[in-house]
Amino acid sequence: MQNLEKITPLFWEHKSLIEMNDDEWEALCDGCGKCCFHKHIEGRGKRERLYFTRIACNQLDLATGLCSHYTERFKLEPDCTKLTKKNLPDFKWLPHTCAYRLLYEGKPLFDWHPLISKDQNSVKKANVLIKNPIHEKDVIDWFEFVIDEV
Ligand code: SF4
Numbered sequence: 506m507q508n509l510e511k512i513t514p515l516f517w518e519h520k521s522l523i524e525m526n527d528d529e530w531e532a533l534c535d536g537c538g539k540c541c542f543h544k545h546i547e548g549r550g551k552r553e554r555l556y557f558t559r560i561a562c563n564q565l566d567l568a569t570g571l572c573s574h575y576t577e578r579f580k581l582e583p584d585c586t587k588l589t590k591k592n593l594p595d596f597k598w599l600p601h602t603c604a605y606r607l608l609y610e611g612k613p614l615f616d617w618h619p620l621i622s623k624d625q626n627s628v629k630k631a632n633v634l635i636k637n638p639i640h641e642k643d644v645i646d647w648f649e650f651v652i653d654e655v
Contacts, residue, residue: 517620522608523590530590533608535618535628538570539600539655540588542635543647546598555598558650559635567638570628600655602633 511528513520520529538561545556564581566573578585588596588605599606604614614621617631628634635655644650 517604517608517614522593522605525590532620533604535602535604535620536570536625537600537602537628537633538565538572539633539635540603541565541572542638542655543641544598545647545651556651557600557653557655558647559638559652560641560644560647560650561635561638563640563642565638565640567640570634602655 509528511526512532513529516525516529517533522530525533541562541564543558543560543562545558547554547556561567562572562582562585564572564574564578564585572578574581579587586592588599593605593609596606601607602615604618607614615631615633616622617627617633619625619627624630635652639650
């Protein structure tokens with residue numbers, strides 16, 4: 506939960522990712538949940554290929570796109586990784602709409618981002634959520650669930 510008093514107005518336009526405080530960093534997440542879907546990387550170097558899927562982590566609430574056990578997520582899902590200022594450069598697999606990736610690449614946020622729209626539902630309305638999600642526990646052959654870039 507963010508402390509709104511610690512969030513500077515329009516901080517994402519005036520501060521670098523490194524300069525943001527913890528509350529501002531947390532507020533950057535638009536809640537799309539796309540980082541909680543399984544990806545698969547094949548090959549190395551120039552031959553490396555990233556596959557996105559519509560297979561969600563079992564902890565993801567498919568209706569809201571939010572983690573249903575946020576505070577215990579690392580205990581429940583040992584593969585879950587925390588996005589931090591230090592490891593952001595390693596997260597090349599983040600979706601192109603992700604606020605962290607956009608700012609890291611020097612791009613502006615989309616106008617449907619809740620920080621701009623002031624509407625938590627604007628992400629859903631903008632149609633950027635992954636369609637027809639399915640939980641990992643319900644999948645046998647993951648290759649059937651590969652989707653285009655998100
Ligand atoms: S992809 Fe980015 S914006 Fe979307 S939930 Fe994950 S961290 Fe937040």
